[in-house]
Amino acid sequence: MKKIITASLLLSTLSASAAPGSKFLSINSQIFEKIKHQLDSKPQSISSNDKVTVIELKDSQVEEVSAIIHKRLNRCGGFMAHESLLEAQEGLKQSIQTPVDPSIEYTINQQETVQAMVSDIKEENIREMITNLSNFETRYYTSKTGVESSIYIQKTWAKLAKHRSDVKVELFQHKGFPQASIIMTILGSEKPDEIIILGGHADSISDEHMAPGADDNASGIASITEVIRSLMDHDFRPxxxxxxxxxxxxxxxxxxxxxxxxxxxxxxxKVVGVMQLDMTLFKGTVDKDIVLISDYTNKEQNKFLGRLIDEYVKV
Ligand SMILES: [Zn+2]
Structure with a gap:
């Protein structure tokens, strides 16, 4: 069972700050309606529309929101945390929808190259990476094992690309917490300034308990790792x-x-496409093999992903 979730990275500006130890949340309005009565803190809406509601919470209560969304709704994400109210309210604007760039052509004409790499994807490699990531007690963003797990991913990806001088794998260090993000770059041969991003989150949820996060989201990182392995083994030059x-x-x-x-x-x-993989291991609440998220994502890219799934995955 696979769910592929695409998401645009939301961009916003910093302004008036939240109180110390607090955050503003922009949260999907439907999710907020479903979970608000289960939150001990009983947060009030500061502003909202049918898609997004803005609330203010203490840091510890942000984790309560995340835990309830996972436990009750069997899903991940659904909200963004912000230091300022203005930044949180950016999420209320329709204009944040990703514009369609008319210069981007979505065509399927590389069947021979793609089919060779798709046929080479090995389930046992994905299983092994999920197991290795799940063996970290937690990948929580402030934990020692959370820091170590990001370094492990960086080393794994670097090893797969060690024969390529046009590829670099770096840790992106963040300002307010110790866990780094991982970024692997394959430089384009013809349009190096145009960037396509394929990602997934590397962290897991808890700092107090074991949190192997096999589905959420060792599975997404393991899928990406196997894609990288296949691209590198086939000496793919984008x-x-x-x-x-x-x-x-x-x-x-x-x-x-x-x-x-x-x-x-x-x-x-110039980012021309983004795809994010989340929870690709486990069947969720919907009876579908692959789910594309349609809010805050690019319609044309989603249509293209649908055609790619028909062409190569056939589910
Ligand atoms: Zn997730």
């Missing part, structure tokens, strides 16, 4: 630059990917 990312601190409000997105905006990086 025309555009491809970046593989393992995000730190997703479970507490997408901190890792937010900071990376801001750093990309600061230097005006």
């Amino acid at each position: 025309k555009r630059t491809i970046k593989f990312m393992g995000y730190a601190a997703e479970e507490v409000g997408l901190f890792g990917s937010q900071e990376i997105a801001r750093s990309f905006r600061k230097v005006q990086s």
